[in-house]
Amino acid sequence: MNKKKWMRKGIALALSAVITAGIAVPPATAEANTGRIIGAIIGGAAAADEMNKQIKYYNTTEEGRQALFQELQEKYGVYYRWDLNSQLDRIFTNLTAAIGSMDATVYDRPYNYFINQQEGFNAFCTLGHNMSVNVGLYSYLSNEDEIAVVLAHEMGHGQKDHPAKGMKRSLGPTILANATGTVLGAIAANIWNGQGLTKPMEWEADNLAFEYISRSPYNPGATAAVWQRVIDLSGNNSANAFDIMSGAADHPSNSSRRDNYAKKLTEMSGGKVTVDDGDVYVNKKRLLTPAPAGGMSSAERAYFVMGNLAAAYRNGHAASAAYADGRTVMLGAQPIISCTDGDTSAAEIAALLNQIK
Template sequence: MINWQGFRINYHLWTRRCLYPLISVSVALSLCLSTILPSKAIDLSPLLFQGVQIFNLSNISDRDEIDLGKQMNQQLHKEVKISHNSQLHKYISEVGRRLAANSDRPNIPYTFQVVEDAAINAFATTGGFIYVNTGLLKAADNEAELASVLAHEMGHIEGKHLIKQMREQAIISGVATLAGLDKNKAVGIGVQLALNLPRSRKDEFDADKRGLANITRSGYAQSAMISFMKKLQSSSSVPAFLSTHPAASERIISLQRQINNQPSNQNNGLDNLAYKSRIRAFLR
């Protein structure tokens, strides 16, 4: 006859002594295998940032856009010669801040810089970074014309045109992958586009429209935007500022139509002598 009570007691003792340690070891092993050691930890923030760069550029946050602009600015300082004339920088920034207060994105901390280059050109990157050549400053007849150029470039930032171009270029060039876009590649693409490649026809018209609305709200003469384009259009060589599609003549017609539809009696910034005198003092 089997002593069931004794068997049950011995069985429970055997379970505690043999199975419980095995279970403990199994749990410990599973925890070790599923837990990433501190020395092997993966920093997910670059991957998250890369994902934003590739798949959500059209919805990029202001903070990330500004950070991207700062990185591009660091690279651009190696590509172009930035003026360190404090008086000139102060003047351009004063005009720029006046426009920024009336822009569609006044929450962005706009940064205005002067490039020492005789070419008539201006360009913008992302996050409020705008650059204007000394050649363009000399070509402008008055502050209103200068303001029209800055407002146009501000229009590109308001429309996030470069960001859209970056996304398209990354896909075309094949550097956009499921893993994301390396930040250095993103910066490189952005700098290349800002310096060398023209905006699309749609983007140029959009920047003109936004720029005209901006100078109107800021009190500058609307006519300055057209007078500047006409002056450059009649020059012997097409400047870099207008060497994009659509042609300047088309943009002038479009701007004139907008002015006729919504005229303004504001005529600030048309003092040619005051502007020329000031610019000569800055650029001598």
């Protein structure tokens, strides 16, 4: 084997070991040792060139991304439960179609995905449109619409190639020039903790998720509702035990992300619908305050009602009369809320909606 081929093989093996480590950052000693191997092989611009070639291999070639997918499965284990896997298949089918309606490149690299055996509340998208959902996520989210928002956000990262861009950014020219173990640490952290992902990237993924969800069968209000749920469970501080859609030090706060989606829902409704502290307003007049139900807070449910109302206005259903269909309030063909024992009756809500809509 000539020197050039040996050099490339060494870099490929070192980088492969780190990238496929995925979520868990390797021990510092292992990073340093592997880093010294890389440094001994090449340095400076040559290191950057080889690293970028390997990133491209795992990110864009079918062979590379399938190899990475297999190694991720081996590393973190595959969790299988028929209902959860069927739901995941359904979500990816729906979201792929939604993305395809505005970005046909989604079909160039179909997403690979699996549920892993990690118990933390997380999901991630890494090189090659390889995605995974921790089984622990299902301990916190059970609503399919909210789970779809999480995955839509990650697919937004994937569609804009944020994992590769963030990886290159996090490596940095100084680190690449030195070719130390820090390179490997940065690569591994990029997969789990979102290192290299910037606040603009996060906002872009959030905004794309709204577009994707709005083009899917899911309630667009779930975009705000899932962040309300995170706030209810863990507060507004983004630096907490909940790593979902987070990790970078400069991430937006949970409330700012929720409020960004709420603003978009108001815009979708033509300025008709707002939510304030769990109260749902139509034309600045209070319509209802949902009771806590089904494991959701009043505020979380309010955003689902907001999403249904926004969809009704967007799709022209608001021109029809509201009515009660059993315990469900309908606005034209659009369901608005399925009332529980703690809610105002469907008939009363429908009557008030007709007065203020």
